[in-house]
Every structure is written in structure tokens, then in C-alpha cells.
Amino acid sequence: MRHFRLLAALCAAITVFTAAPARAALNVVTTVPDLAALTKAVGGEHVQVQALALSSQDPHFVDAKPNLALALNRADLLISIGLDLEIGWLPTLQVGARNPKIQVGGTGFLNASQFPRILEIPPGKVDRSQGDVHPGGNPHYLYDPRQALAVAKGITDRLVQLDAKNADAYRANLAKFTTELEQARAGWEKRLAGLKGAPVIAYHRTTAYLADWLGFETIAFLEPKPGIPPNPAHVAGVLAQGRQRKARMLLVESYYPDTTAKLVASKIPAPLVTIHGGTDFRAGETYIQHINEMVERMEKALAGQGS
Amino acid sequence: MSTVSRRPHGALIFVTSIVTLLSSSALAQEADAGTPDAGAAPEAPAELSPEELEEIQKALGSDAQEAQQNAPAGTASAPQSSPGGSGLSLPGIGNTSGTNFLDLSFILDVAAAGFSSKEPLQGGAHDPTRNGFNLQQLELSIGSVVDPYFRFDSNIVFSQFGVEIEEAYGTTLALPYNLQVRAGQFLTRFGRINPTHPHAWDFVDQPFAASRIFGGEGNRGLGTELSWLTPLPWYVELIGSLTDASGEATARSFLGSSGDRVLSPLDLQALGAVKQFFPLTDDLSLMWGLSAATGPNPTGYRNRTDIFGTDIYLRYRPITDGGNPTLITFTAEGYYRRRQVPDDVLTDFNTYAQAAWRFDQRWATALRYELGTPARGENGAEVTDPLDPDWTEDRQRISANVTFWPTEFSRLRLQGATDRVGWRESPDYSVFLALELVTGAHGAHAF
Known part of the structure; x- marks a missing residue:
């Protein structure tokens, strides 16, 4: 009888755990936490967001832990920084995720590097004698709030495309975020003049x-x-x-x-x-x-x- | 779950609940697809009536027919030009135009070795095996997405005197229900070390358990594999594969080089494995695997070999403490082998355990212990092993090394080992200095 109770509890727990993540309209996974924060800002309550890397972690070297593949398995949208920043770990996770939506080229995959103005694109041929250079340009664009705003706009467009029902909410969130960020930016620029x-x-x-x-x-x-x-x-x-x-x-x-x-x-x-x-x-x-x-x-x- | 009778059998409940779970999740998937939330998903939105769906199907059907009529007679002349590509463009790094059809990389492993023994017992096909310089391998790895449904991967290994297709397989990308199929020639996913290549190893050579049981190349073959990522809240993957059971270097405990003909599915090697992953904390994680393989052996009609294994991998990397380069891993794997031979059943046990510690961005050290017991018969007595007649005592080996990575693309490793081979008079000693160079596309690392 004790065993039966234990099993029943286990089953209940499993049911609860598997049933829980289904509230928000879209389940979004981002590679780095900055992208997660931007997505949450424009997605609001309609998106559930998770970042694969921690903010304390070097995004060049993330372990392709299987639980991250699990997160991608259940994702509607994957947003990456691109420009080869995640090349050492994201492809493994994408293949392991068994989720056709978030493969490169899928509607659920968004490479955010298409939105900002990319700097330091190497002019000629590069090789690794120059160190770990990113042939597509410098991927650390989210330190600049102006580029972040461009990315937030791009994310909004994709959210609208995937979840047209809440389009107005997404657009309103973006407008609010834009005002706040632009206001803050003016202050920051003054302080760091x-x-x-x-x-x-x-x-x-x-x-x-x-x-x-x-x-x-x-x-x-x-x-x-x-x-x-x-x-x-x-x-x-x-x-x-x-x-x-x-x-x-x-x-x-x-x-x-x-x-x-x-x-x-x-x-x-x-x-x-x-x-x-x-x-x-x-x-x-x-x-x-x-x-x-x-x-x-x-x-x-x-x-x-x-x- | 409330419908279960009052005095239920534990196992029955569990099975029922799993089935309920699965069906409910499948239902949820279907429901998802039906809601307009799914938006741009390929499934039809709920607003469409059944008639409209039927119309769409009809239209698609006649389009397909038309396309067939327009298609050239021979299938061989299908796609004349690749999309977006004009002529032959060599892919690789530095190609930023987005037309990267093929990821190509070369991995070179060379070593200088010294052995105290005249005949060192190095069973791995990529192990240094003789005094002086050794070419462990030159591996050409080519991979690419084929189309929205398949990915292609291959590893072609050049040795000094030949070329070998180590792996060449396709992986599905879009099967439903969390299923994935691999087909072609591949390393089976038995245990932790078997599916990996020298680039991923913490030591210059492979554990002797792998070469003793499967052969120098590890367990691999032509075949197909089906795996399923279960909908449980933690990572549980179930794997089943069916592969060719012959090959001295890839399936020596099975048909080996005997070259017996396949007459029924029982003449193939069948494998089942469960992999579970537990992210204990952000910094500490644990992977646990159980594997079993069964296949025919050539010692008699319907004689079989069964191999059971378990592996754990504990990884500590303090990612919550920024700037700390520490990485500590512990890996242990055990293999229990059972072989039917005429008038007896042979069993033996092989294991290895290793710990690796990266204490600097560029430096690491590792220690490994290995044990292999002699084969025992049904009555518990040691008997002569038909595959390794010398193996009459325990063999133990201890290896230690220091690794230096100038960058993630190059590696220098100094390794020393003592091999306590029970049936030899004195222990063997060895020392290796190995260099690895990786060039070409940046590979993605598995966990």
C-alpha cells in the first residue's frame, strides 16, 4: 500500500509538472538573458521566456546540457544573437531538440543579428591566426541600447507573426518600451558625456x-x-x-x-x-x-x- | 487516473498513468495546432471549415499530379542547380554570404610515444601503439543540413595506409512525437565513451574496455537507430538501434570477422539504451545512462552475446561564479559481458573511472583507473577466453595526464601510464606526448 501511495504521488507530480507550462500563448527560449529581457519587455504576459545561458556565463562557451535541449523541444520560438556567438553549442541543442519549428529557417527561429547595425565586419579574408574573430562582425551589440531597440522591434514583429491574436498588446508594449528606453538613454548619455x-x-x-x-x-x-x-x-x-x-x-x-x-x-x-x-x-x-x-x-x- | 480500481497493482497504475500522460500530451499538441495561437504554424487554423480543408487537399493533389507530369522522365536528373549557388563554391570559415552548404573540418592527432614493453597492449585503433611517432588519425568531418527533414554527418578517417568511412549517417529533423531516426553507418550510443571521437576524449588513448569488448574502432555499424525524447519533466531519452553485427574492430564480441551471412533479424546487433540528465544545480549536473546490446556470436548455432553497461557523468562548472575557469568532471562506466559458447557461458567485467580537472582557462589534468577481469565459466572458474586467450588474470591500468590548450583549436597532452597486466611478469609503463589540431568549420560540442 505504501508503494501504491508513493507511485500515485509520483504520477500526480509528473502530471502537474508536465501540465504546468502551457499558460502563455508563446513559449520563447533565447540564447542569452539580454534577449530574454527584451522579449519579456515586448511580450509581456503573453509570452513565457527562458534564457539558455546565465548572465554570469561567457556566452561563447555554454555547455550543451540536455535539459537545454528539453527547453528547446517545448519552445515555439528560439531567438539567438547570431554572428557565430553560439556556434560552439547551439547547433547541437537544435538537432537534439526534435522540434522542427526552431530549426534554422523555421518560423520559430529568429537570428537577432539581422536587426542592429553590425560593427567590425572584417574587411578581407579572416583566419584563426587573428584569434577567435567573428567573420560576420562583432556579436556584442546589445551593450548599445539603440541596437537593442532595433532588436526589440524585430522581436515584436515575429511575435505578431506567430501570435496575431495578441498583436495589439505586443505593439503597445513595444511603444511603451521604446518611450522608456529612449528616455533612459537621454539620461545615460548626459551622465556619461x-x-x-x-x-x-x-x-x-x-x-x-x-x-x-x-x-x-x-x-x-x-x-x-x-x-x-x-x-x-x-x-x-x-x-x-x-x-x-x-x-x-x-x-x-x-x-x-x-x-x-x-x-x-x-x-x-x-x-x-x-x-x-x-x-x-x-x-x-x-x-x-x-x-x-x-x-x-x-x-x-x-x-x-x-x- | 480516478477510474483505476481500488486494489490496483502498482506497475499497472504506473503504466496507465504514463499512457494517460502520453495521450494527453498528444491531445494537447493537437489542440495547440488547432488554436489560432499557433499562428504561422503549418497546421490549419481553426477558422477553416472541413469543406475548405478538403478543397485545399484536392488542389494540392492536382498540383502534385501536374508537377509529376512536368517532371523529367529519369529520376537521376532531378535538381540541376543548387539553390542560390552558382558553380562550385568552397565553403568554410570566412564565408559570410550565408551560402554555407557544407561544414568541413579536419582534425589531426599525432603522438610521440615510448613503451617499456616490446608488445604494448594498446587496443584502440586511434591509440599510439609503438615507440616513436604515431599518426593517431586524420579525421575529415563533414556535416550539413540536407533539407528541412534531414541532417547529414560523416567522419572520414585517414590513416597512414588507407581511408575509412568511420561514420556517415542521416538524422531526421522533423519527425513528430519527439522521435528521431539515424540511418547509415554510425557509432552506437552504448555508454558514454563509445559514440565519441578522440577530439572529445580526456586521454590520449581510449579505455581498454572499449577495445576488448567492441574492438579497436568501438561499436559501430551500418544500421538504423530510433530515439524518443519522453515528455517527462526531466530529460529522459530512450534509444533503440539495429546494426550490422560483424567486423573485427567494431563488433568483435558478436560475429567479429567470421563473416556469417545475415539470415534473420536475429543475426543483427540490437541495442537499447536510456539516458537521463539531472541539472542538480546551475553548476553541477549529472548524466546517467543504461545500455544493453545483444547479438549473435560465431561459436555455435544461435549462440548469443549480451553486453550490459551503465555510465555516469558528473560535471561541475561554476557558471554562476563569473570568471572562474574551473571544470571538474567525473566519468565512470562499467560493462558486464555474457557470451554463450559451446557447453558454457562466459562472463567478464570491465570498467574505468576517470576524473578531469581544468584549473585554468588553458590547463587541465586528469587521472584514470581501469580494470578488466578474466572470463569465467558458469561454475565461476576462470576459463580460456576464445577472443583473448592470454587474458587469464585481472588487468589494471592507471593513466595520468596534463593538457595545455593554446586555443580551443589546438591541444598538447602529456600522458603517463602504468599497465598492470596480470599475466605478464612485470608492469608495463608508457609515456605519450600528443598534439591535436582542429581546422575548418567550428564544430558544436555535445554534452
Whole structure:
């Protein structure tokens, strides 16, 4: 009898768990949490959103865990950053998901890199002697809220296409998000006006869009080439350059090791700014809050304080 | 579930509830397709009446007929030009125009090796086997999506004196009910190490269990595989496959090189496996597999070999702690083999357990222990194994290594091992220095 109860409980649990995720009209899975936050902003209550990578995680190197394939199996829409950012792990998950909707070319697959203005597209032939370069251009476009807005518009269009019934809600959400983001952006630009033309050092080649937006100049990277960890000779060179050009700050993503960055920052000296790699979507953070936090840290650094 | 009688049998309830679950989820799928929510999905929206659907079907039918009449007589001359492609364009990296029809990459594995023994017991086809320089393999891997329904993958291996089709198979992309079929020549999904290639290994050589049981190339063959991702809330995948049971290097516990003719489905190798995955936390995950394979062996009429295996893979990677490059994995696999031979049933046990620790973005170290017992007869006594007549005692091997990755595309590995071969007078020692280079399309890694 005890066994029977246990089994009954198990069955009930299984039923409850499998039945639960069916409320929202669309089940959306995004590769990185920034995309999840944008999708939630325009999708609102009509979408259920999940990100495959965590904001603390380097999006180049995500493990293709089978539970992620399970999430894709049940997804109506998969949104990726594209430009080969997820090339090392997403294809495995897509094939393993057994969901024709979210395969490349399906109505449920959206490569977000078609919406923003892509920077750093290599002019000629590339090979890997240049490090881990992205032949299609720099994929870190969501650090620039203007590009993020373009992506949000693209996501809205796809949501409308997949779920025409709630089209008005999606469009209204987008209008609201646009107003909020544009308002916030004006404030951010004012607060960081001092960055225009300022020399800045970064760890990885992630700052192209940030520099394009805020007008600072990235004079050097701690990585000698994208994806190649810093070596003493290169770091010494960066330090000399930083001193000579009087670098205003050193930017490093939270998912990179920061010992070298700390050392260089203290020797220049310049404040070290740790940028969160993405929105902490799981904790309920919004995209605007994420960028706001980044702006705060850079503002502090402009005033001479590290964070 | 309320309809079940009052004194139900536990197993019956479970089965009933599973069936209910499945049918309800299938129903839910159908219902989904019917609602306008599904929007752009290929299924018809609910607003269409049955008559309209019938009209659509009729129109499609006559279109198809017409297309058939217009088609050329021979099937051989089907598509004359590839869509969007003009002439021969070599794919690969740097091609950003979106016309990437083929992902092509080469993987080179070479090693310098030193053995204390004159005849080292290295069973794997990609293992270093002799003093001096060894070409472990040059693997050409080609993969691509064929059409909306199939994906194609192949691994062609060049050795110093020949070329071999290691794998070449198609995978379905759009079967309903979470089903997936692979067909062609492929490594079966028995256990954890068998379906993988040297690029994914934590050691220079493969565990001797694999070469002792399946052969130097691992268990693979021509055949077909059906797998099902169950609708349970955690990851449970069921796999069944039917493959060719011959080949000295791929199915030595089965027909091996005897070349017996296939007269009935019983002359093929059948495999069943269950894979389960548990994301214990964001940082720690566990994969657990159970596998069983059965097939004929050549020692007598209707004599069979059964192999049972279980494998666990524990992976710790603190992704919640940004900037921490640590990766610790633990893998263990056990194989129990049972072979019918004239007047006896032979059983033996093989296992390996390994731990790997990446302590820096570029550096890792790993340790492995292996054990293989001699074959025992039905009465428990050790008997002469027809496949490995020397194997009369336990064999144990301990290997340790250090790996350095300049980038994710190159790898240097220094490995030392001691092989405690029970039937030899003294232990064997070996040392390898291996280099791997990966060039071409960026492959996607399986978990």
C-alpha cells in the first residue's frame, strides 16, 4: 500500500509538472538573458521566456546540457544573437531538440543579428591566426541600447507573426518600451558625456558598440587577440600605452578572470569597471535596469572610483 | 487516473498513468495546432471549415499530379542547380554570404610515444601503439543540413595506409512525437565513451574496455537507430538501434570477422539504451545512462552475446561564479559481458573511472583507473577466453595526464601510464606526448 501511495504521488507530480507550462500563448527560449529581457519587455504576459545561458556565463562557451535541449523541444520560438556567438553549442541543442519549428529557417527561429547595425565586419579574408574573430562582425551589440531597440522591434514583429491574436498588446508594449528606453538613454548619455573621446582599455573585444554609442576610444585590449588570454609582454605593452594615453578606465566583463585587469588598473592608475555580461533575467532584472547599472559603474569610474 | 480500481497493482497504475500522460500530451499538441495561437504554424487554423480543408487537399493533389507530369522522365536528373549557388563554391570559415552548404573540418592527432614493453597492449585503433611517432588519425568531418527533414554527418578517417568511412549517417529533423531516426553507418550510443571521437576524449588513448569488448574502432555499424525524447519533466531519452553485427574492430564480441551471412533479424546487433540528465544545480549536473546490446556470436548455432553497461557523468562548472575557469568532471562506466559458447557461458567485467580537472582557462589534468577481469565459466572458474586467450588474470591500468590548450583549436597532452597486466611478469609503463589540431568549420560540442 505504501508503494501504491508513493507511485500515485509520483504520477500526480509528473502530471502537474508536465501540465504546468502551457499558460502563455508563446513559449520563447533565447540564447542569452539580454534577449530574454527584451522579449519579456515586448511580450509581456503573453509570452513565457527562458534564457539558455546565465548572465554570469561567457556566452561563447555554454555547455550543451540536455535539459537545454528539453527547453528547446517545448519552445515555439528560439531567438539567438547570431554572428557565430553560439556556434560552439547551439547547433547541437537544435538537432537534439526534435522540434522542427526552431530549426534554422523555421518560423520559430529568429537570428537577432539581422536587426542592429553590425560593427567590425572584417574587411578581407579572416583566419584563426587573428584569434577567435567573428567573420560576420562583432556579436556584442546589445551593450548599445539603440541596437537593442532595433532588436526589440524585430522581436515584436515575429511575435505578431506567430501570435496575431495578441498583436495589439505586443505593439503597445513595444511603444511603451521604446518611450522608456529612449528616455533612459537621454539620461545615460548626459551622465556619461564626459566619456566622449576618452581613452579606455578593455579586456575582450566587446566594447565596439559601447564605444560607438558613448564615443570613447578603446586604445587597447588585455587579450592580445580575441580569445587568447593575456601574456606578460602584451600586458606590459598595454600598461605602457595606458599610462602614456592616460586611460580613464579599464572595462572587463564579469565572466573574465580579473586578476590581471586589477593589476593593470592599479598600475596605470585607472578605475576598474566590471560590467555584468548580461541582464540578470532570472532575478527579474530588466534590460533598462541592466544598462542603468552599467552606466552607474562607468559614471563612478569617470569620477575616479572603481567598481 | 480516478477510474483505476481500488486494489490496483502498482506497475499497472504506473503504466496507465504514463499512457494517460502520453495521450494527453498528444491531445494537447493537437489542440495547440488547432488554436489560432499557433499562428504561422503549418497546421490549419481553426477558422477553416472541413469543406475548405478538403478543397485545399484536392488542389494540392492536382498540383502534385501536374508537377509529376512536368517532371523529367529519369529520376537521376532531378535538381540541376543548387539553390542560390552558382558553380562550385568552397565553403568554410570566412564565408559570410550565408551560402554555407557544407561544414568541413579536419582534425589531426599525432603522438610521440615510448613503451617499456616490446608488445604494448594498446587496443584502440586511434591509440599510439609503438615507440616513436604515431599518426593517431586524420579525421575529415563533414556535416550539413540536407533539407528541412534531414541532417547529414560523416567522419572520414585517414590513416597512414588507407581511408575509412568511420561514420556517415542521416538524422531526421522533423519527425513528430519527439522521435528521431539515424540511418547509415554510425557509432552506437552504448555508454558514454563509445559514440565519441578522440577530439572529445580526456586521454590520449581510449579505455581498454572499449577495445576488448567492441574492438579497436568501438561499436559501430551500418544500421538504423530510433530515439524518443519522453515528455517527462526531466530529460529522459530512450534509444533503440539495429546494426550490422560483424567486423573485427567494431563488433568483435558478436560475429567479429567470421563473416556469417545475415539470415534473420536475429543475426543483427540490437541495442537499447536510456539516458537521463539531472541539472542538480546551475553548476553541477549529472548524466546517467543504461545500455544493453545483444547479438549473435560465431561459436555455435544461435549462440548469443549480451553486453550490459551503465555510465555516469558528473560535471561541475561554476557558471554562476563569473570568471572562474574551473571544470571538474567525473566519468565512470562499467560493462558486464555474457557470451554463450559451446557447453558454457562466459562472463567478464570491465570498467574505468576517470576524473578531469581544468584549473585554468588553458590547463587541465586528469587521472584514470581501469580494470578488466578474466572470463569465467558458469561454475565461476576462470576459463580460456576464445577472443583473448592470454587474458587469464585481472588487468589494471592507471593513466595520468596534463593538457595545455593554446586555443580551443589546438591541444598538447602529456600522458603517463602504468599497465598492470596480470599475466605478464612485470608492469608495463608508457609515456605519450600528443598534439591535436582542429581546422575548418567550428564544430558544436555535445554534452
